[in-house]
Amino acid sequence: MVRVVFYLVLCLTLFGAGTSAASDQSAPADTSQSRFKELEKGPKTIDVSKYPKEMQDNYKIFGKTCSKCHSLARPINSTYALPDEWERYIKRMKRKPGSGIGSKEAKAIYEFLVYDSQVRKKELYDKKLKEQEASGQNKEKAK
Numbered sequence: 001m002v003r004v005v006f007y008l009v010l011c012l013t014l015f016g017a018g019t020s021a022a023s024d025q026s027a028p029a030d031t032s033q034s035r036f037k038e039l040e041k042g043p044k045t046i047d048v049s050k051y052p053k054e055m056q057d058n059y060k061i062f063g064k065t066c067s068k069c070h071s072l073a074r075p076i077n078s079t080y081a082l083p084d085e086w087e088r089y090i091k092r093m094k095r096k097p098g099s100g101i102g103s104k105e106a107k108a109i110y111e112f113l114v115y116d117s118q119v120r121k122k123e124l125y126d127k128k129l130k131e132q133e134a135s136g137q138n139k140e141k142a143k
């Protein structure tokens with residue numbers, strides 16, 4: 001329960017204040033293709049049977065929306081974990097022509113991926129969060 005509240009607050013904060021922060025100039029390098037191959041070798045589904053009902057619904061939207069252009073294994077096995085990372089990436093995917101990702105889908109997918117990262121990739125999530133805090137990389141300073 002505490003986790004859910006924490007997560008909701010986090011979510012609101014990010015959607016309220018963080019929308020202008022993602023500039024997203026990084027063009028994919030040549031190494032992208034081999035990285036994508038690696039990512040797509042991993043599992044293509046997530047066992048969400050123990051996730052809250054709402055997250056199970058969000059997973060369905062994620063599964064339908066994010067497997068249109070590449071395998072769902074790509075986001076599932078990605079090392080993105082932090083809310084910032086997902087926000088930036090979902091925006092990037094949303095902007096692609098014919099993505100079919102609207103604001104409603106984007107929000108549901110964001111909620112799912114942030115929740116899922118904290119459960120399934122907890123170690124990575126905690127590690128990245130610490131690194132982010134240590135480097136003082138908050139949005140105010142980055143401006």
Ligand code: HEC
Pocket residue numbers: 028032035065066067068069070074075078080089090092093094096097098099100101109
């Ligand atoms: C319209 C097609 C399209 C849709 C829909 C789409 N993607 Fe992508 N995705 C791409 C393309 C093209 C790339 C490789 C180039 C890039 O990163 O921009 C990519 C790459 C990725 C990567 C790999 C990033 C990296 O560099 O390691 C992730 C993670 C990802 N997508 C997640 C998602 C998620 C999550 C969704 C659903 C919100 C989604 N994609 C929906 C086209 C799409």
